Amino acid sequence: AKKPLPADTYSGRGMTLEQDIDEANLYYLSQQRAVVHKKPTPVQIVKVDYPKRSAAVIREAYFKQASTTDYNGVYRGAYIDFEAKETKNKTSFPLKNIHPHQVDHMREVSKHGGICFVLIRFFQSAEVFLLDAKHLIDYYDNQDVRKSIKKTEIERLGHQVKTGLHPPIDYLRTLDAVYFNGDAKERT
Amino acid sequence: AKKPLPADTYSGRGMTLEQDIDEANLYYLSQQRAVVHKKPTPVQIVKVDYPKRSAAVIREAYFKQASTTDYNGVYRGAYIDFEAKETKNKTSFPLKNIHPHQVDHMREVSKHGGICFVLIRFFQSAEVFLLDAKHLIDYYDNQDVRKSIKKTEIERLGHQVKTGLHPPIDYLRTLDAVYFNGDAKERT
Numbered sequence A, B: 001a002k003k004p005l006p007a008d009t010y011s012g013r014g015m016t017l018e019q020d021i022d023e024a025n026l027y028y029l030s031q032q033r034a035v036v037h038k039k040p041t042p043v044q045i046v047k048v049d050y051p052k053r054s055a056a057v058i059r060e061a062y063f064k065q066a067s068t069t070d071y072n073g074v075y076r077g078a079y080i081d082f083e084a085k086e087t088k089n090k091t092s093f094p095l096k097n098i099h100p101h102q103v104d105h106m107r108e109v110s111k112h113g114g115i116c117f118v119l120i121r122f123f124q125s126a127e128v129f130l131l132d133a134k135h136l137i138d139y140y141d142n143q144d145v146r147k148s149i150k151k152t153e154i155e156r157l158g159h160q161v162k163t164g165l166h167p168p169i170d171y172l173r174t175l176d177a178v179y180f181n182g183d184a185k186e187r188t
């Protein structure tokens, strides 16, 4: 039976958020601001047909768990790497939305000096926040205390990202403020 | 019919080279040297079955042209991005091995301060060379003059990469020499 893909095939309810980020990335690329791409969904290919005079058709394949985050790329010479997550929860971000291998990847990236963060959209208010990986990891490692991050904590530790038309989510502006000391040329 | 994937499904004859690079990347990750991953093969999914009590099965999908390069990641805080190419040609590297969109991507990455290069393996001699994207782009843009890069030119403009057991291809050592001024901590 042919059915639409379940939402969680592409990282949960983040489909719309990811479309907005994809559009922002296209805009940034066209404006020569940054090069950031979404990583393709990893697929385990089992069987392929090669019909004569037409393209190869994959006839059996399975979704694999992604071992990293959704997006990476280069901005101002720096490696940037992030995950996009949307929640319908109004007052907190449930940590079950984050997979252990994603957290491991974020630890590694941070260790090597990459700029690593999560973009969290609260579906109800449409607000988007950038939260540095260090805060996310901190909460993740303390889930015995609390299994979610309160929105008020995300507002305090993170940074609200300007949304609009072009780009829909202007996260590079937030990166400038948070990681590049405002308009300074060099990363601080 | 079930057949092995054609070599060119995964970027030409580079299958073995890519396996070696994947192994090097695993080694580097385990040694906390760098975080570099191969990007998944992009696939256009058309039809998915959802059998009861088992995993979703992709029943119709097509290979998409990759819009970027094979690998990217972070090393010493810098964004690194590269393509792996193998050739059976003994004396030159044919430029038809490189796709226009890969060259475009390399231009963009270089523009934004990323470290961008191609790892070329000469199948016959098993020698591996790192050639900075700027040289590759230069030759690519002058194919009216010559449709390949002579191996002697790759030896002159590029850098031979040490091969061995752990890692099979030690390209980080080459990056240190070429982009980080030997053992200096800061990128030059």
Ligand SMILES: [Mg+2]
Pocket: A010, A011, A012, A014, A070, A083, A084, A085
């Ligand atoms: Mg996501």
Ligand SMILES: [Mg+2]
Pocket: B010, B011, B012, B014, B070, B083, B084, B085
């Ligand atoms: Mg390749």
